[in-house]
Amino acid sequence: MKRFYNLADLTAPEVEQLLDDAARIKKDPLTDDLRGRQVGLLFLAPSLRTRTSFEVGVRELGGGVSTLEGAMFYALETRSGARMDGDAAEHVREAVPVLSRYFSAVGLRVMAGGRTREEDLEDHRFLSFAEHATVPIFNMESALYHPCQALADMLTVREILGSHRNRRITLTWAPHPKPLPTAVPNSLLLAAAQMGMDVTVAHPEGYDLPGTVMARAEALASMAGGSVRRTSDRAAAAAGAEIVYAKSWGALSRYDAPDAEQASRERHRDWTIDEAFMARTDDARFMHCLPVRRNVVVSDAVIDGPRSVVVDQAENRLHAQKAMLRWLLG
């Protein structure tokens, strides 16, 4: 049984095929691949793009779709052996197998639990849901990965640059009022590396992405003829970039010290992407997964300017996800 958890679980040729299929679907959006199939979407965190693009995508593939959000049911227990006399009314050991009886595939948005760094670095919460599925599941964002976003991003890069190999992308940290999870930067980094791009990861000291993700990205880049380098020098981050991909995330090293983390984050307010930063690049396009905090992550001038492709990226979510669903259920 297939599942779509981390894009890097697929081979590079499989990812290329998904991108080719997404490009075809973008031109010819209506199919009947999912005729008579029902897809369930389970959100334990808010969503605008993911929810609507999946709902539209499933219907354009001829299927039916139901969306479930946390507020519509009740708290779900994930711990094995729990004596359930607290808030949680149902265990994922029942909830997920039951949904598997109703749906041909189930999408899950189950993000960081915030209990411990170790649990989140193992994607404990998402995987504790996924392991009980008896139909294909797909990841609509977990603590560690956002593979649908990365697939859409790789499609967008290919549309802009015509190719991936040795094209220069800078994934840069940005300020934000909250300590966000690393799912988007992790998946972007892995996907860009797997496609053979030359990736610069730029962030202030202390904001390293998870070591296992960096190591895997380096291995993937090496296989694909690309490269991964890390810097905390913003001038070096900008130089030569054909794509600037901005994203904020919280410091994993201060996971259990939110006040210190916040203080450190606020010391790097000058990491906002502005026209001065963009001017130092190789006429780069600006990418961001959205939602984005204007004039915190990126200045109005950059996101409203002609080099911004954030809405195209978001549109590509739809096409990429339809290709993924065809792969998953085909």
Added chain:
Amino acid sequence: MKRFYNLADLTAPEVEQLLDDAARIKKDPLTDDLRGRQVGLLFLAPSLRTRTSFEVGVRELGGGVSTLEGAMFYALETRSGARMDGDAAEHVREAVPVLSRYFSAVGLRVMAGGRTREEDLEDHRFLSFAEHATVPIFNMESALYHPCQALADMLTVREILGSHRNRRITLTWAPHPKPLPTAVPNSLLLAAAQMGMDVTVAHPEGYDLPGTVMARAEALASMAGGSVRRTSDRAAAAAGAEIVYAKSWGALSRYDAPDAEQASRERHRDWTIDEAFMARTDDARFMHCLPVRRNVVVSDAVIDGPRSVVVDQAENRLHAQKAMLRWLLG
């Protein structure tokens, strides 16, 4: 690109055509006008009728529909140039263009922001969403207008009276525990005037509808051979009416003084529509857009009586909106 914002933006013949089409659809509800099209509904305020009638209507036209409600995502920023380090996680400048990529049309319920009277009288909040759409948008109720309701109401009037021109409708203010917006009375007044009805607007002193709306209604009535008059005399309001349309709204003159507004509203509790009031009309039918506060806006005897057509009105929402969608996307 068409949009459906204020029914009075259409010409009278266009409105008549919509009513004709709605009457046809009412008899023959299933079409494939929206085959392969997806419609998004965005609600920033609660809804029972609007949501269900649009969901049913889009599917009966062969399309797909997704509903988004505020609680499902996060606060949206509307101000230009805002530094977004507060609650709002996304700006309408991204959210609305992105939805425009997924959907063939987007409906918006974005009501009064309540910041200032001036902003609401300009429909600032709705228009700050709508201006960023790149597909046709339609108004599911803004601070100023509720054109879907008005279109359904004009269909209902035509069913009851057989015609509009010089038929006598009284739009009367009614008590309510809350200071409601003027969208429904504004749109009813404009539509009735545009259809050439003789409209009496009755309300206590201080509860004038917006001056721009009254002026536009008078101009429309004059073009259509109808009339608009205003009164605060309840006996005059009832006399001769063939339709009594009740609706509460708050005093625009006390927008920034809610306590004074409430006190003034409570002084007019006797404006409830009851059998005594109806007895002074020309055997009028009773209309209301719903939801309605029983025994506050209208007595049980009137709304449960044989002259009440409130459920027919609500049914006509479905048919009128389907006609509107065919016009918008045809």
Added chain:
Amino acid sequence: MKRFYNLADLTAPEVEQLLDDAARIKKDPLTDDLRGRQVGLLFLAPSLRTRTSFEVGVRELGGGVSTLEGAMFYALETRSGARMDGDAAEHVREAVPVLSRYFSAVGLRVMAGGRTREEDLEDHRFLSFAEHATVPIFNMESALYHPCQALADMLTVREILGSHRNRRITLTWAPHPKPLPTAVPNSLLLAAAQMGMDVTVAHPEGYDLPGTVMARAEALASMAGGSVRRTSDRAAAAAGAEIVYAKSWGALSRYDAPDAEQASRERHRDWTIDEAFMARTDDARFMHCLPVRRNVVVSDAVIDGPRSVVVDQAENRLHAQKAMLRWLLG
């Protein structure tokens, strides 16, 4: 006009036909019985299984479906003659007739109001909604009945045992942190009695099911050649059982004394279904309607063991409900 409120309102042959139809649909799930029909689902309480299984089921029958939840609209008044100047913005006297204009059938989950025992024992709240419907309504769980669950349960029993008549089922009370309603045990008891099963109802002293339900179950059992007996002896409850159906409920006798009810409930913590209990049965299968509190209602060992059929039961909701909708709208 048909309605589906209490499974016992149908004759035993009608229920058998529904079960036959559900078994057929389980093998051949896609039909066009509801082509061009729209079904509304109104939930005033949370739901996972009911909502998703109905959404999937309606679409698999070729129809369209809309789900409404309390948080999406506003409080609804149910009392006749109320002066509505409080929280409730709309009366069921308008809301339900309006929904009847949009939908071919409306499902309602309207559970106990909690105002008084008498109201809940008369299913006042559900019936105050249902009486205003002008299209067929179906019960997705009321204060008194959960007929969709009972129908799915009878299908599951038939799949396991091959027949119902004089097969031995024990419906046993179980501990729980909250005083749950009796809808599920009431409907299970009535359905098992109507199918001619030999039913043992086991609960601690003071946890009697409603007297009218017990009396009706006895009458049904007598007609069908089965039996109903009551015990508070757990050894007697287990002995000979081919099915153990566990469910918690609150003490009706202490409806207005929640602290005393809770204290009494906690005295019976040893009613958890565990392997020792199951070992005293006739190799019984374990059933529960879900959601279930693990290690409170039932031990992990039992629910994870080979005799547990709780997920099959939940799957059968889908098939049983589709049969019910065909019956209701056929």
